[in-house]
Amino acid sequence: MQLRPLGTTGFNVAPLALGGNVFGWTADEKTSFAILDRFVDAGFNLVDTADVYSKWAPGHVGGESETVLGKWFKASGKRAKTVLATKVGLELGPDRKGLSKRWIKTAVEDSLRRLQTDVIDLYQSHQDDESTPLEETLGAYDELIKAGKVRAIGASNYSAARLTAALDVSRRLNLPAYGCLQPLYNLYDRAVFEDELRDVCLKHNVGVIPYFSLGAGFLTGKYRSEADLAGRARGKKVAEYLNERGFRVLKGLDAEAARLKVSHAQIALAWLMNRPGVTAPIVSATSVEQLDAVLSSAAVRLDEEAVGNLERASAER
Secondary structure, three states: OOOEEOOOOOOEEOOOEEEOOOEOOOEOHHHHHHHHHHHHHOOOOEEEOOOOOOOOOOOOOOOHHHHHHHHHHHHHOOHHHOEEEEEEOOOOEOOEOOOOHHHHHHHHHHHHHHHOOOOEEEEEEOOOOOOOOHHHHHHHHHHHHHOOOEEEEEEEOOOHHHHHHHHHHHHHHOOOOEEEEEOEOOOOOOHHHHHHHHHHHHHHOOEEOOEOOOHHHHHHOOOOOHHHHOOOOOHHHHHOOOOHHHHHHHHHHHHHHHHHOOOHHHHHHHHHHOOOOOOOOEEOOOOHHHHHHHHHHHHOOOOHHHHHHHHHHHOOO
């Protein structure tokens, strides 16, 4: 497996990351364990979760994904084979959100307990918190790194301006710097990353691990109408792609899937893995079969014709 440096975090990771948002939600504990085993045994290593997963599900309070991961670490003994990434900042309850020093230092202890580990490899700010000074947030991370509870830090959902500001604060005050970014980026959702964030990441060697790499499943080609979304956990999100541009992207994927004899998902992920600045797209799976299908995309090589066709199909017009 060809590993890639994850920005300035010090970690080398395989070209696909496993998203843990489904663990304990649409993938039960037994299935989650099987998915994790297959992922690591296949030579992949970056697993991404968050303290808030899966608070949105009925009856859930957050922490379900981390809890499943912790049980898997204990049962499998594969913690050392995993680059563990989790996040802090989204609301878990009243006064349990944001990036203040108080909340970060509380939340990290909760995550460590659920994950049944002594250290988090990559601790990420889940979203920007403009109500807390960057100096305070980065200072809190500095204390966690010095205490051996966190190895590196990253950001998610930051604008180019705020990411740049955070990097400037890190340099000026000699504080830990965000070594990677987790943005929305896929064959349909291109503007968020490409318009401004990409240049910042390339300039400062910030690794990039995009989420919604398959557009919540839309880029698999399975969903073509509202009727296809009935009963789907992510149907509301996928519905946002059912428009003229979305159908144009699907048409481009249809053509390349037929020409190259690979799946829509493999093409979409191969395109993303080889975009400038991208380190490892994050993918989720609710079965081992689904996982095998997406992991095989790491071996897909798109020719110039495919890349050109996909560029034209997904271009903003």
